[in-house]
Amino acid sequence: MFPFQLLNLFFITSKVEEEKERKYDVSVYKRGDLLEVPRTLFTHFGIYLGDNKVAHLIPDILPVLSSDEKAIGSMVTNNRLILGVIAKVASVRVDNVEDFAYGAQILVNHMDKVCSRPPFCGEEVARRAEKLLGSVSYSLLWYNCEHYVMYCRYGTAISFQTYQFCKTVRKIFCSKKCAVFAALLGLGAMLYLGSTSVLTALLTLLVSFTIWMAS
Numbered sequence: 001m002f003p004f005q006l007l008n009l010f011f012i013t014s015k016v017e018e019e020k021e022r023k024y025d026v027s028v029y030k031r032g033d034l035l036e037v038p039r040t041l042f043t044h045f046g047i048y049l050g051d052n053k054v055a056h057l058i059p060d061i062l063p064v065l066s067s068d069e070k071a072i073g074s075m076v077t078n079n080r081l082i083l084g085v086i087a088k089v090a091s092v093r094v095d096n097v098e099d100f101a102y103g104a105q106i107l108v109n110h111m112d113k114v115c116s117r118p119p120f121c122g123e124e125v126a127r128r129a130e131k132l133l134g135s136v137s138y139s140l141l142w143y144n145c146e147h148y149v150m151y152c153r154y155g156t157a158i159s160f161q162t163y164q165f166c167k168t169v170r171k172i173f174c175s176k177k178c179a180v181f182a183a184l185l186g187l188g189a190m191l192y193l194g195s196t197s198v199l200t201a202l203l204t205l206l207v208s209f210t211i212w213m214a215s
Contacts, residue, residue, distance in 0.1 A: 023098070024097045024098060024101060024106065026052045026097055028108070029048045029097070029108065030048065030050075030122055031048060031049060031050040031122045031123065031125075031126045032047065032048065032119075032120070032121065032122025032123060032124070032125035032126045032153070033047070033048040033108050033109055033122070034046075034047060034048075034108070034109050034110075034111055034112075034119075034125075034149050034152075034153050035047070035048055035054060035097075035100065035101075035106050035107070035108060036106070036107040036108075036110050036111070037100070037101045037102065037104040037105065037106050037107070038104050038105075039078070039081075039102060039104065040078050040082075042161060043146070043161060044056065044058070044100075044102075044145055045111075045145045045146050045148070045149040046100050046145070046149065047125060047126060047128075047129035047149055047152050047153070048097075048126075049094065049126050049129065049130065050126070052096050052097050053094050053095070053096060053097075054094065054095055054096070054097055054100040055092060055093070055094050055126075055129040055130060055132075055133065056092070056093065056095065056100055056145055056148070056149075057090055057091070057092045057132075057136060057138070057144065057145040057147075057148040057149075058076050058081060058084070058090060058091070058093065058145060059076075059081050059082075059083075059084030059085045059087075059088075059089060059090040059138055060072070060076045060080050060081065060084040060089060060090065060091065061080050061083035061084040061086075061087050061089060062076075062080050062084075063089065063091070063135075064087060064089055075095065075099035075102075076095075076099075078102075084138075085138075085140055088137075088138050088139065089138065090135075090136055090138035091133075091134060091135045091136060092129075092132045092133045092134060092136055092148060093133065094133065111149075111150070111153070111154075111160075114160065115150070115154050115156075117154040117155065117156060118154075119153045119154055120152075120153060120154070120155065125152050125153045126152075128151065128152040128153075129148075129149075129152045132148065132152075136148075141159075141162050142162070143157070144159055144161075144162070146158075146159040146160065146161055146162070147159050147162075180208075182204075182208045183204060183205075183208035186200075186203070186204030186208065187204065189204075190204065
């Protein structure tokens with residue numbers, strides 16, 4: 001049990017390293033508001049439920065390592081979050097505004113400006129958010145915190161962060177330069193290995209052609 005206790009201590013005390021100083025005026029938030037905060041490498045989203053409570057989908061490795069409900073219920077630090085992303089372990093949980101924001105500035109209903117769909121009424125948004133509380137299947141690209149809040153507020157599970165990421169990846173890898181590079185790399189590998197069979201030549205051609213057509 002000692003390793004698990006040590007991990008619990010690490011995850012709990014890591015909170016002290018990034019202690020929050022900012023206080024939030026919760027009177028400006030309404031039930032059903034979509035709250036948005038920048039975190040380490042991404043933007044995090046949640047739905048305000050009222051009474052200083054926010055529902056949000058967040059990866060967390062600690063439930064895999066411990067059954068200590070008190071430790072699991074404490075604020076999810078960046079260490080726990082990043083390891084949760086890797087392990088694809090997440091849940092929709094309720095935290096206070098301070099723990100949700102993690103010291104960052106909060107934007108309210110900013111997504112209303114970019115989403116083509118009108119939002120549901122605040123009570124319906126909060127009801128949807130509460131209905132999904134608990135463990136969920138998690139994917140950094142296909143179901144993250146943004147998908148969750150967009151479904152709750154607008155009825156469509158989309159993520160603009162994911163779209164921009166995939167667009168950037170496509171721009172890098174699905175380009176004509178990348179197609180030429182793949183062809184040269186395949187040719188170089190065949191010459192180096194002394195393997196110039198029809199199969200390897202066709203495979204190199206197919207990969208290069210696919211990238212070229214996708215560019």
